[in-house]
Amino acid sequence: xxxxxxxxxxxxxxxxxxxxxxxxxxxxxxxxxxxxxxxxxxxxxxxxxxxxxxxxxxxxxxxxxxxxxxxxxxxxxxxxxxxxxxxxxxxxxxxxxxxxxxxxxxxxxxxxxxxxxxxxxxxxxxxxxxxxxxxxxxxxxxxxxxxxxxxxxxxxxxxxxxxxxxxxxxxxxxxxxxxxxxxxxxxxxxxxxxxxxxxxxxxxxxxxxxxxxxxxxxxxxxxxxxxxxxxxxxxxxxxxxxxxxxxxxxxxxxxxxxxxxxxxxxxxxxxxxx
Numbered sequence: 001x002x003x004x005x006x007x008x009x010x011x012x013x014x015x016x017x018x019x020x021x022x023x024x025x026x027x028x029x030x031x032x033x034x035x036x037x038x039x040x041x042x043x044x045x046x047x048x049x050x051x052x053x054x055x056x057x058x059x060x061x062x063x064x065x066x067x068x069x070x071x072x073x074x075x076x077x078x079x080x081x082x083x084x085x086x087x088x089x090x091x092x093x094x095x096x097x098x099x100x101x102x103x104x105x106x107x108x109x110x111x112x113x114x115x116x117x118x119x120x121x122x123x124x125x126x127x128x129x130x131x132x133x134x135x136x137x138x139x140x141x142x143x144x145x146x147x148x149x150x151x152x153x154x155x156x157x158x159x160x161x162x163x164x165x166x167x168x169x170x171x172x173x174x175x176x177x178x179x180x181x182x183x184x185x186x187x188x189x190x191x192x193x194x195x196x197x198x199x200x201x202x203x204x205x206x207x208x209x210x211x212x213x214x215x216x217x218x219x220x221x222x223x224x225x226x227x228x229x230x231x232x233x234x235x236x237x238x239x240x241x242x243x244x245x246x247x248x249x250x251x252x253x254x255x256x257x258x259x260x261x262x263x264x265x266x267x268x269x270x271x272x273x274x
């Protein structure tokens with residue numbers, strides 16, 4: 001079994017090392033076969049902390065071979081990785097340093113809190129600050145706009161209610177301390193559109209910053225936010241390779257597993273992402 005870990009920051013762990021060791025133990029106990037773990041420098045690692053958040057490294061290693069020099073951008077439900085590849089992955093090794101360098105943006109397509117993307121919304125002629133409460137997430141905006149389905153809304157809702165469009169609109173209204181009946185569907189949709197546009201601006205800025213810094217003109221897009229990445233690259237006039245077109249949409253959504261499969265395919269092993 002080949003494993004890449006990206007869950008060590010979960011609240012149930014006191015620190016990264018505890019998270020890594022706990023996940024390693026669960027994986028090794030779950031399977032009656034050898035278990036190999038991928039770290040920031042591949043399967044050869046010495047310190048368990050080298051395994052922390054190493055999913056980007058697995059993806060980048062494969063793109064070095066199949067795409068070459070590019071800016072690899074992977075938007076998942078929670079975060080967006082921006083990994084420069086120039087002969088080899090040029091990214092910093094830890095999430096802390098990647099955040100500092102702009103190579104990790106804590107913004108995804110589902111779980112991101114709405115007020116983190118959109119501090120102020122224009123609603124019914126007012127500029128309204130969004131409440132800094134977990135009233136709504138960006139998935140509510142995309143669902144209300146018809147850009148994801150209920151099945152694609154794979155995380156929990158902010159209020160524990162259902163994932164129907166009406167419930168999403170109510171959560172959007174709640175983000176400005178209103179009821180849906182108070183601002184109407186048009187008001188809730190205005191919030192959704194502004195959140196979507198604001199997220200796109202943030203994504204464009206992040207890609208532009210890394211592309212200029214690394215002098216890269218090609219973007220390799222992956223993850224459930226692949227379409228948004230392609231749109232951002234187009235706005236910047238950058239060439240964009242959509243990995244769903246190279247490997248299939250199921251692979252693009254969980255791209256780190258693709259690298260592990262390539263490394264170990266001759267063993268016909270299973271793959272797991274924690």
